[in-house]
Amino acid sequence: MPKSAPAFDAPLPLADNLCFAVYSTALAFNAVYKPILDRLHLTYPQYLVMLVLWQQDDVPVKDIGRLLHLDSGTLTPLLKRLEAIGYLARRRHAADERQLRITLTDAGRALADQARSIPQGIGAACGLGWDELGKLRDQLTQLREQLDRAAEASRPAPAAVR
Amino acid sequence: MPKSAPAFDAPLPLADNLCFAVYSTALAFNAVYKPILDRLHLTYPQYLVMLVLWQQDDVPVKDIGRLLHLDSGTLTPLLKRLEAIGYLARRRHAADERQLRITLTDAGRALADQARSIPQGIGAACGLGWDELGKLRDQLTQLREQLDRAAEASRPAPAAVR
DNA sequence: GGCAATTAGATTGCACACAAAGTATTTATT
DNA sequence: AATAAATACTTTGTGTGCAATCTAATTGCC
Numbered sequence: 001m002p003k004s005a006p007a008f009d010a011p012l013p014l015a016d017n018l019c020f021a022v023y024s025t026a027l028a029f030n031a032v033y034k035p036i037l038d039r040l041h042l043t044y045p046q047y048l049v050m051l052v053l054w055q056q057d058d059v060p061v062k063d064i065g066r067l068l069h070l071d072s073g074t075l076t077p078l079l080k081r082l083e084a085i086g087y088l089a090r091r092r093h094a095a096d097e098r099q100l101r102i103t104l105t106d107a108g109r110a111l112a113d114q115a116r117s118i119p120q121g122i123g124a125a126c127g128l129g130w131d132e133l134g135k136l137r138d139q140l141t142q143l144r145e146q147l148d149r150a151a152e153a154s155r156p157a158p159a160a161v162r
Numbered sequence: 163m164p165k166s167a168p169a170f171d172a173p174l175p176l177a178d179n180l181c182f183a184v185y186s187t188a189l190a191f192n193a194v195y196k197p198i199l200d201r202l203h204l205t206y207p208q209y210l211v212m213l214v215l216w217q218q219d220d221v222p223v224k225d226i227g228r229l230l231h232l233d234s235g236t237l238t239p240l241l242k243r244l245e246a247i248g249y250l251a252r253r254r255h256a257a258d259e260r261q262l263r264i265t266l267t268d269a270g271r272a273l274a275d276q277a278r279s280i281p282q283g284i285g286a287a288c289g290l291g292w293d294e295l296g297k298l299r300d301q302l303t304q305l306r307e308q309l310d311r312a313a314e315a316s317r318p319a320p321a322a323v324r
Numbered sequence: 325g326g327c328a329a330t331t332a333g334a335t336t337g338c339a340c341a342c343a344a345a346g347t348a349t350t351t352a353t354t
Numbered sequence: 355a356a357t358a359a360a361t362a363c364t365t366t367g368t369g370t371g372c373a374a375t376c377t378a379a380t381t382g383c384c
Contacts, residue, residue: 014299015288027342029181029185029309031313032313034342035316044185045371060332069186073335077334096332096379098332098333098378118178126308133177140184143290147190193372222363224361232342235364238363260348
C-alpha cells in the first residue's frame with residue numbers, strides 16, 4: 001500500500017485529526033499552566049514574553065514578535081497590561097523613535113525566581129521522559145516551520161512593482 | 163546520565179519549549195487553514211463543529227463540547243453565528259427543554275462537498291508521510307489526555323458534601 | 325534637500341476561549 | 355407535592371490572535 005493512503009477511512013480525515021490534536025493539546029496545556037501562572041498574575045502569552053525578557057532585556061517589540069510568532073496587534077495590548085501591573089517598561093528608543101524598547105522592572109526581574117520551578121511542574125504534568133519530550137518538541141518545531149512555508153507559499157504575491 | 167536531566171541547560175527549559183512548540187504550531191495550522199476555510203465562510207473552530215455535524219446530525223451542544231473539548235461559553239456564540247449564516251438550526255429538544263439540539267440545514271449539508279478536498283490540502287502542507295502524521299497525532303492525543311488528568315488533579319476538589 | 329517607500333507600532337473590528345454568575349428545566353429527596 | 359440539587363445552556367467580562375488600516379519616523383533615491 002502506498003504512503004498517501006485514502007483520506008476517508010478515519011472518523012475524521014487524518015490531516016484534520018493531526019491539526020485537532022495540536023489544537024486541543026494547546027488548550028490542554030493552557031489549562032495546566034493557568035493555575036500556576038495565576039499566582040504570578042500572568043497569562044501564558046504574557047509568560048512567554050517574560051521568558052524572552054529574562055533571557056535578554058531591553059528588546060524591541062518586533063524582536064519579541066519574531067521570537068514568539070505574534071504580531072503587534074497582539075503584543076501592543078499585552079505589553080501594556082504587563083506595564084500596568086509593573087513587570088516592564090515601554091520606552092521609545094532614542095536612536096530610532098519608531099522602536100519601542102521593552103525593559104524589565106525590578107518586579108519583573110524578581111518574578112524570575114518565582115517562575116523557576118514552573119518547567120519542572122509542567123514536565124511532570126506531561127508524563128513524558130526527557131528524551132521523548134525533546135523529540136516531540138523537535139518534530140513539532142519542524143512541522144511548524146513546514147506549515148509556515150506552506151502558508152507563505154499560498155499567500156498572495158507581494159504585488160510585484162512594475 | 164539519568165532520564166530527568168537538569169532543567170536549565172536549554173535556552174528555554176524543555177517542558178516550556180514543548181508547550182511553546184504546540185502553541186505556535188496550533189497558530190501556524192490556523193494560518194494554513196484560514197485562506198481555505200475563508201472560501202466556506204468558516205473559522206477553524208466552526209469547521210470542527212461542522213465536521214462533527216457531518217458525522218452525526220441533531221446533536222446537543224453538550225456532545226459537541228465533549229467531542230471538541232470546548233465549553234458552552236465558547237459554543238453558544240459560535241453556533242449562533244453558524245445559524246446566522248444558515249448552516250445549522252438551533253432548536254430546543256421537545257423531550258428535554260434544557261437541551262439545544264443542533265441540526266444541519268440543506269446549506270450546511272451541501273457544504274460537505276466543498277470541504278471534501280480540505281484534508282488532502284492540509285496533509286500536503288504538513289509535508290509528512292501518512293504514517294508520521296498518524297504517529298504524531300497519537301502522541302499528541304496521549305499527551306493531551308495526560309494533561310487533562312494533570313489539570314483535573316490540580317483542580318480544587320468538588321466541595322465534598324458532609 | 326525633497327519625496328516616495330519602508331519600517332515599527334498603534335488602533336479597530338471580529339472571533340475565539342474560559343471563568344463566573346445567571347436562568348430555565350429536570351431529577352432527586354423527603 | 356414541595357423543595358433541593360443537578361443539568362444545559364446563556365450572559366458578561368477579560369485576554370488573546372489576526373486582518374486591515376493608520377500614524378509617525380526613517381531610509382532610499384533622485
